[in-house]
Amino acid sequence: MSGISExxxxxxxxxxANVDTDQIIPKQFLTGITRKGYGKHLFHDWRYLDxxxxxxxxxxxxxxxxxxxxxxxxxRQNFGCGSSREHAPWSLGDYGxxxxxxxxxxxxxxxxxxxxxILPVKLSEVDIxxxxxxxxxxxxxxxxxxxxxxxxxxxxxKFAFEIEAQHKHNLLKGLDAIGQTLExxxxxxxxxKKRASWL
Amino acid sequence: MGTTLYQKVLEQHVVDEVGDDLVLYIDRHLxxxxxxxxxxxxxxxxxxxxxxxxxxFGTMDHSISTQxxxxxxxxxxxxxxxxxxxxxxxxxxxxxxxxxxxxQGIVHVIGPQLGLILPGTTVVCGxxxxxxxxxxxxxxxGIGTSQVEHVLATQTLKQGRAKSMLxxxxxxxxxxxxxxxxxxAIIGKIGHAGATGHVIEYAGSAISALSMEQRMTICNMSIExxxxxxxxxxxxxxxxxxxxxxxxPKGAAWDEAVAHWQTLKSDKDAxxxxxxxxxxxxxxxxxxxxxxxxxxxxxNQPVPTPSDFEDAVTQTSAQKALQYMGxxxxxxxxxxxxxxVFIGSCTNSRIEDLRAAAxxxxxxxxxxxxxxxxxxxxxxxxxxxxxxxxxxxFKTAGFEWRLPGCSMCLGMNDDVLEAGDRCASTSNRNFxxxxxxxxxxxxxxxxxxxxxxxHGTFIDVRKLGAN
Numbered sequence: 001m002s003g004i005s006e007x008x009x010x011x012x013x014x015x016x017a018n019v020d021t022d023q024i025i026p027k028q029f030l031t032g033i034t035r036k037g038y039g040k041h042l043f044h045d046w047r048y049l050d051x052x053x054x055x056x057x058x059x060x061x062x063x064x065x066x067x068x069x070x071x072x073x074x075x076r077q078n079f080g081c082g083s084s085r086e087h088a089p090w091s092l093g094d095y096g097x098x099x100x101x102x103x104x105x106x107x108x109x110x111x112x113x114x115x116x117x118i119l120p121v122k123l124s125e126v127d128i129x130x131x132x133x134x135x136x137x138x139x140x141x142x143x144x145x146x147x148x149x150x151x152x153x154x155x156x157x158k159f160a161f162e163i164e165a166q167h168k169h170n171l172l173k174g175l176d177a178i179g180q181t182l183e184x185x186x187x188x189x190x191x192x193k194k195r196a197s198w199l
Numbered sequence: 200m201g202t203t204l205y206q207k208v209l210e211q212h213v214v215d216e217v218g219d220d221l222v223l224y225i226d227r228h229l230x231x232x233x234x235x236x237x238x239x240x241x242x243x244x245x246x247x248x249x250x251x252x253x254x255x256f257g258t259m260d261h262s263i264s265t266q267x268x269x270x271x272x273x274x275x276x277x278x279x280x281x282x283x284x285x286x287x288x289x290x291x292x293x294x295x296x297x298x299x300x301x302x303q304g305i306v307h308v309i310g311p312q313l314g315l316i317l318p319g320t321t322v323v324c325g326x327x328x329x330x331x332x333x334x335x336x337x338x339x340x341g342i343g344t345s346q347v348e349h350v351l352a353t354q355t356l357k358q359g360r361a362k363s364m365l366x367x368x369x370x371x372x373x374x375x376x377x378x379x380x381x382x383x384a385i386i387g388k389i390g391h392a393g394a395t396g397h398v399i400e401y402a403g404s405a406i407s408a409l410s411m412e413q414r415m416t417i418c419n420m421s422i423e424x425x426x427x428x429x430x431x432x433x434x435x436x437x438x439x440x441x442x443x444x445x446x447x448p449k450g451a452a453w454d455e456a457v458a459h460w461q462t463l464k465s466d467k468d469a470x471x472x473x474x475x476x477x478x479x480x481x482x483x484x485x486x487x488x489x490x491x492x493x494x495x496x497x498x499n500q501p502v503p504t505p506s507d508f509e510d511a512v513t514q515t516s517a518q519k520a521l522q523y524m525g526x527x528x529x530x531x532x533x534x535x536x537x538x539x540v541f542i543g544s545c546t547n548s549r550i551e552d553l554r555a556a557a558x559x560x561x562x563x564x565x566x567x568x569x570x571x572x573x574x575x576x577x578x579x580x581x582x583x584x585x586x587x588x589x590x591x592x593f594k595t596a597g598f599e600w601r602l603p604g605c606s607m608c609l610g611m612n613d614d615v616l617e618a619g620d621r622c623a624s625t626s627n628r629n630f631x632x633x634x635x636x637x638x639x640x641x642x643x644x645x646x647x648x649x650x651x652x653x654h655g656t657f658i659d660v661r662k663l664g665a666n
Contacts, residue, residue, distance in 0.1 A: 031262060083326075084327040
């Protein structure tokens with residue numbers, strides 16, 4: 001996997017809190033055995049008026065013309081709560097989202113994003129409010145996320161964000177996490193020898 | 200300074216430190232059909248092996264029918280997923296309990312009942328309700344599929360340190376009030392994301408008094424408050440539950456294990472980042488009214504009005520939830536007509552849950568127009584219930600008696616509701632569309648679900664006199 005450093009593009013709004021992974025990708029699409037092809041089912045219940053996905057819901061923000069081609073999702077607190085399904089970041093990525101901006105994330109979803117090279121930007125609720133306002137004023141407003149410098153430039157407004165050093169490192173380098181841990185085999189073996197026999 | 204139970208178990212599993220992350224050894228890895236196929240495919244692509252097939256245990260639960268043992272009963276996609284699990288387990292020599300096997304059942308029901316889950320161990324599974332196993336004083340949490348692959352290949356996982364939260368429930372529960380009501384009341388108090396970034400330790404006299412199955416119900420829903428995991432310090436109740444189970448330590452190993460388990464508790468001077476206290480006497484049977492488990496009230500409380508909440512985002516969430524649920528602000532829960540009842544899921548499908556629901560079911564008949572299903576958590580729970588005649592109690596009252604699985608908790612099989620259906624459910628999530636597009640889910644205890652089945656509306660089970 002190659003790393004990510006800068007993401008340039010446009011925002012799409014999902015102006016609500018507590019968006020759970022059942023909403024991001026409902027259960028009927030979890031029967032696949034590959035990591036691909038989930039983008040068309042993203043936000044299925046909200047995005048389509050029918051179960052066959054042939055009639056778009058014109059009211060749903062992602063369906064609006066001005067947000068077509070957006071590659072960064074702007075949303076609110078506790079995004080990705082609920083089920084651990086990694087199909088959630090797979091569907092967001094497959095749809096075309098490279099980053100998400102929200103005030104907080106559920107823990108498992110956050111890890112799943114890091115492991116799929118989707119950048120979860122965390123900003124304060126006040127900053128998120130400002131961003132929504134900027135986006136509603138200009139749907140085409142340009143956004144530039146700079147991961148090395150931990151900043152988001154939206155129009156002429158700049159926001160700094162925090163990210164754990166290890167997560168940043170992994171996103172920048174796009175490392176094979178399993179390959180890295182396999183290099184610790186000696187240490188794992190030593191640990192295994194110390195484990196109680198009844199384990 | 201003292202350390203918490205969580206910190207102790209964590210430190211006992213550190214293989215290495217990489218930056219801010221700990222490389223943790225994983226003692227038990229549970230797998231199922233939905234979140235593992237891509238992990239095995241990833242291994243195969245890179246020619247990697249499963250490091251410890253002997254510590255990995257698989258079952259079929261999410262995608263299976265509750266009316267037929269045939270793998271293709273819910274369509275070719277589900278069948279492919281189930282057959283893929285079977286093939287992956289065969290290739291990598293992993294223990295699998297497939298449909299039809301005596302050990303099969305919901306992954307979080309069978310782990311404890313087989314004695315696989317032990318105090319002080321680390322337990323992971325590609326399923327957010329892995330928190331269930333914290334009831335044993337294990338550090339147990341749900342992971343994504345990339346992490347499943349990581350554990351399969353290395354038997355370790357990289358993790359940061361979580362914060363510690365103490366939830367103390369003092370006093371004694373009233374009659375007709377259950378572990379489910381405790382955990383719903385806790386989530387109602389701290390909120391749907393109130394424990395994000397934390398591992399919760401549940402303590403206090405009302406928690407110590409609970410059986411292991413009740414403790415599992417509590418820990419199971421830790422994730423619904425956003426917690427990484429939920430734990431309860433092991434005690435004699437824990438040891439008694441484990442002793443003699445198929446995979447539990449035996450003989451001298453048992454004594455050695457118990458000696459270690461007795462050290463697993465938070466030190467008296469341990470500090471918690473957050474402390475929450477509840478009084479058990481104040482908890483009444485809970486019913487969720489909204490679309491996340493934190494949107495919950497006591498059965499005798501009115502449904503809130505959005506303006507009751509302080510901030511604009513929560514008000515909007517409440518408004519949207521009420522609209523989806525088809526409920527007027529300030530409504531009484533006992534006016535809501537229920538047309539479906541689901542008793543089951545990794546939260547409430549164990550033998551004690553079924554006994555409690557059966558006690559209520561005995562008092563009458565399922566109301567005309569209501570479809571009520573009972574889905575035992577495992578083959579073993581089903582057999583036990585049948586030996587005790589619970590199946591007959593349910594069937595006589597008009598409940599359907601089904602085969603074990605996750606069933607209508609998430610509806611990956613054909614146990615799916617229609618738009619507008621209103622369901623009293625003993626499961627763990629009342630999200631929009633969780634049980635079917637447009638369907639409305641209200642989370643309750645097994646007793647409250649059975650009572651709703653008989654009355655066709657929510658009713659305070661304490662008024663029925665079953666207890």
